[in-house]
Amino acid sequence: AQSVAQPEDQVNVAEGNPLTVKCTYSVSGNPYLFWYVQYPNRGLQFLLKYITGDNLVKGSYGFEAEFNKSQTSFHLKKPSALVSDSALYFCAVRDMIGSSNTGKLIFGQGTTLQVKP
Amino acid sequence: GAGVSQSPRYKVAKRGQDVALRCDPISGHVSLFWYQQALGQGPEFLTYFQNEAQLDKSGLPSDRFFAERPEGSVSTLKIQRTQQEDSAVYLCASSFRVGSSYNEQFFGPGTRLTVL
Numbered sequence: 001a002q003s004v005a006q007p008e009d010q011v012n013v014a015e016g017n018p019l020t021v022k023c024t025y026s027v028s029g030n031p032y033l034f035w036y037v038q039y040p041n042r043g044l045q046f047l048l049k050y051i052t053g054d055n056l057v058k059g060s061y062g063f064e065a066e067f068n069k070s071q072t073s074f075h076l077k078k079p080s081a082l083v084s085d086s087a088l089y090f091c092a093v094r095d096m097i098g099s100s101n102t103g104k105l106i107f108g109q110g111t112t113l114q115v116k117p
Numbered sequence: 118g119a120g121v122s123q124s125p126r127y128k129v130a131k132r133g134q135d136v137a138l139r140c141d142p143i144s145g146h147v148s149l150f151w152y153q154q155a156l157g158q159g160p161e162f163l164t165y166f167q168n169e170a171q172l173d174k175s176g177l178p179s180d181r182f183f184a185e186r187p188e189g190s191v192s193t194l195k196i197q198r199t200q201q202e203d204s205a206v207y208l209c210a211s212s213f214r215v216g217s218s219y220n221e222q223f224f225g226p227g228t229r230l231t232v233l
Contacts, residue, residue, distance in 0.1 A: 034221060036224070041226070042226055042227075043121070043208060043224035043225050043226045043227050044160070044208070044210075044224040045224070046221045046222070046223065049221055090159055090160070092159075095162070103148055103150070103165070103212060103220070103222070104150060104162040104165055104173065104176075105150075105152075105160075105162070105222065106162070107159030107160050107161070108159050109157075109158060109159050110157075110158070110159050
């Protein structure tokens, strides 16, 4: 079965410092990986995705993620954190059932990012 | 442009009551998904539509849950005889098409259901 793990419930960083939110995955075949952010009382907002190509993916709001096949990881990164980045972050993998692809996502448990001034 | 909208945003139901949750996807989006997000958890897949066809309902937790998308646009998730364990945020998402694996899903704000 395909799965995603976010090993940290919460990440705390100071504003201006780099941040990393970790994600590891387990899939059969090629992974299609996504990061979403959720602000309070709002739906999930798409940040970035990895399908194929360059291992470093750039997304919205200055975020980027590094795909590492050997470590089965897809960590989210940002060079300089902002207080406004404080939110709940979800890593997700597209579920692949045999040769079919309904497109449904399997999400991690989420990581709360707290950026302090 | 308009995103995915959901209504109501909040719903309080007494145990045993039936509820209906509505999702308006982005215009032209073929694929529509429903997810359930329990408190402190990541969203979990419930069901998937391609146009009006419900192609995957493997995530529906019981036969009390029913979803439809009769004209391939608006979708309704219905929960019959609600139970306390149904309390969660119900998220709807749409994407332009399926079969193209790199399409991201666009999520609505969700409906927070509380069953007393």
